[in-house]
Amino acid sequence: MEETLLANEPTIRLSFFLGTFAVMALWEVFAPRRKRDHTRLVRWTNNLGIVFFNTAVLRVAIPTAAVGLALIAQENGWGLLNLYDLPFWVAFTAAVLILDFSIYLQHVMFHAVPALWRLHRMHHTDLDFDVTTGARFHPIEIILSMIIKLTVVAALGPPAVAVLVFEIVLNATSMFNHGNVKIPLGLDRLLRLVIVTPDMHRVHHSVVPDETNSNFGFNVPWWDRLFGTYRAQPAEGHEGMIIGVDQFRKPRDLWLDLMLIQPFRGKVGAYPINRRGADKEAGK
Numbered sequence: 001m002e003e004t005l006l007a008n009e010p011t012i013r014l015s016f017f018l019g020t021f022a023v024m025a026l027w028e029v030f031a032p033r034r035k036r037d038h039t040r041l042v043r044w045t046n047n048l049g050i051v052f053f054n055t056a057v058l059r060v061a062i063p064t065a066a067v068g069l070a071l072i073a074q075e076n077g078w079g080l081l082n083l084y085d086l087p088f089w090v091a092f093t094a095a096v097l098i099l100d101f102s103i104y105l106q107h108v109m110f111h112a113v114p115a116l117w118r119l120h121r122m123h124h125t126d127l128d129f130d131v132t133t134g135a136r137f138h139p140i141e142i143i144l145s146m147i148i149k150l151t152v153v154a155a156l157g158p159p160a161v162a163v164l165v166f167e168i169v170l171n172a173t174s175m176f177n178h179g180n181v182k183i184p185l186g187l188d189r190l191l192r193l194v195i196v197t198p199d200m201h202r203v204h205h206s207v208v209p210d211e212t213n214s215n216f217g218f219n220v221p222w223w224d225r226l227f228g229t230y231r232a233q234p235a236e237g238h239e240g241m242i243i244g245v246d247q248f249r250k251p252r253d254l255w256l257d258l259m260l261i262q263p264f265r266g267k268v269g270a271y272p273i274n275r276r277g278a279d280k281e282a283g284k
Contacts, residue, residue: 006160009067013168020172024131024179031182033198034239038128038251046256047132050139053256057139062146066167069153070160079157088159095158099166102152104223106145107216112273118263119144121271124212125248125262129205134178138263173219177201192221203234207242209271211235245271 073079081091110120119141126133137145153163177196192200196217204215214231217224224230234241247266252258258265 006067006071006164009164012164013171016168016172020175021131024175024181027181028130028179032180033182033202034129034180036128036130036180037243038254042251042254043126043128043130044132046254046259047126047136049256050137050259051135054137054139054142058142058146061143062150066146066149066153067160067163069150070158070163073154073157074160077157079153079155081159082157091159092162092165095156095162096166096169098156099149099152099158099163100170100217100219101223102148103170103219104217106148107218108229108273110141111213111216111271114268114272114274116141116144117268117272121245121248122259122262124205124271125245125253125259126205127244127249127251127254128180129178129202129243130180131175131178133205134174134176136259138260140263170218177218194220196221199233199238202238202241202243203231205243206234207244207246208235209269211241212245212271213273245269 073082077083081095086094110116119138122138122141123133123136126136173196177198178201179198181198183191183197183199188197188199191197196215196219200215200221201218203211206212211231211234214229215221215224216229221230236242247269248262253262
């Protein structure tokens with residue numbers, strides 16, 4: 001089973017990506033949560049354009065994938081989990097949870113350090129919130145994220161199949177929790193006990209800094225609840241909340257060329273966590 005998964009890694013990744021994207025895109029058409037403010041043509045063209053650009057950049061900059069490094073770690077006995085003769089299911093579960101926790105911590109860090117926020121805010125400056133927002137990240141952030149992931153994999157020594165499953169699930173849940181889809185409120189309350197729902201994550205994309213700095217989880221909501229970063233609902237409700245960042249509100253900012261140079265434009269403002277309460281200094 002494990003060998004089959006690893007041998008067919010590219011096909012599995014692509015199949016899950018295309019399948020999840022298709023399901024979420026159709027769901028958004030037939031049961032949208034919010035009315036769109038901007039045309040899909042501009043947003044989707046540029047949001048998906050950055051995906052292809054990031055893929056090419058990452059292959060050139062860091063050709064070693066996390067799954068490949070996990071295999072090397074297994075063969076050489078590197079990492080914490082390889083120091084012990086653990087049952088596979090224990091090592092697998094521990095690896096997935098630790099990798100997910102590391103993504104949560106990384107996400108908080110990108111909101112806490114002003115220089116990193118400049119990179120990450122490109123993800124937040126989408127003026128609508130849908131399935132393509134989940135893949136909208138600056139290439140420098142993608143490279144830094146991969147370096148962090150490789151460091152965690154080397155230190156942890158997880159089963160390679162756990163890394164593969166985690167990356168596939170993370171990709172799928174990112175598209176799911178960025179979906180502009182309507183889920184009955186009762187069902188949403190139950191789902192968000194075990195998974196980050198679109199209504200939960202949408203709060204994180206509010207233009208209000210205190211709401212932006214909440215709900216950092218991508219897969220599970222437990223880290224937000226445990227560390228006090230959970231916020232159930234936006235103050236203005238999901239229909240009334242404004243998506244984005246207050247500095248970049250023009251439709252032209254949705255274009256790929258301005259997305260790429262956005263980290264070098266404007267001021268940091270009051271969004272970084274360590275600048276909470278600095279609304280009066282937002283122009284500094």
